[in-house]
Amino acid sequence: MSVLGEYLQLTKPRVVALLVFCAVIGMFLAVPGIPPWRALVWGTLGIWLASGSAAAFNHLIDQRIDKLMARTARRPLATGHLKPWQVLVFAIVIGVVSMLVLALLVNGLTAWLTFGGLIGYALVYTAYLKRATPQNIVIGGLAGAIPPVLGWTAVTGALHPFALQLCLIIFVWTPPHFWALAIFRREDYARAGVPMLPVTHGVAYTRWQVLFYTVLLVLVTLLPAITGYSGWLYLGGAVVLGAGFLYYAIRLLNPPDEFFAMRVFRYSIIYLMALFAFLLVDHWVAEPLRQGLVFKAVG
Secondary structure, rough: HHHHHHHHOOOOHHHHHHHHHHHHHHHHHHHOOOOOHHHHHHHHHHHHHHHHHHHHHHHHHHHHOOOOOOOOOOOOHHHHOHHEEEEEEEHHHHHHHHHHHHHHHOOHHHHHHHHHHHHHHHHHHHHHHHOOOOOOHOOOOHHHHHHHHHHHHHHHHHOOOOHHHHHHHHHHHHHHHHHHHHHHHHHHHHHHOOOOOHHOHHHHHHHHHHHHHHHHHHOOOOOOHHOOOOOOHHHHHHHHHHHHHHHHHHOOOOOOOOOOOHHHHHHHHHHHHHHHHHHHHHHHHHHHHHHHHHHHHOO
């Protein structure tokens, strides 16, 4: 792999792509039409750089345990392809650039919230919670749930209850998503001494927790429709996707094979992307239709 590829790997591009996707959806949901190009372009760039910086700090802080885990043993620091000082400089530089982009070209609120998310993931979660408690992913999940709020504030410069609902959805989605992976990789975490839930409380207990949070997630995803921020199109998509997630969570209680936990993990990623896609389609298609019908009825 080239040096450029090693640095790109530090940013966890697949994980960051999902975060930025949710942030961009937040931008589009914040306005009736296309978001202003300035907020869309610079906001997306700033959020991407900040997320990449947090990921690089994660590599730096986790370099010891990364060497012990099969899933992370080929990361640039674990293999020695990059030195700690190189990763530190890289993380600081793109982090500073992200703050400058957001503060100078977007708005101060988005810059401060993004900075809080960066600190929350890189320091609070990675450096402390991850090693301190099996509830690490629950408590630290807020940092990973904030992208839709960042997208919204990048466009509007203000917080909004709908953006906070989107944040809540990702916050509740995170435990069943991550614990499914942790079940499959529990031996890795045990070897590295990381107190993930399957290691400290066992696989059976974790499976029930996945089901509990999945039920809670399905209920939380109904909020946009209940509160009137989204309509029937989103509601239908949320119900179908939620039924699929519930199927996987229930089947995980007595899985057909050891690999089934990874199927749950992969479905959870598709689930979140599809759910936010339904939000956007409802916003663009169903909302104008509803407004047109209201206007026609009043007229």
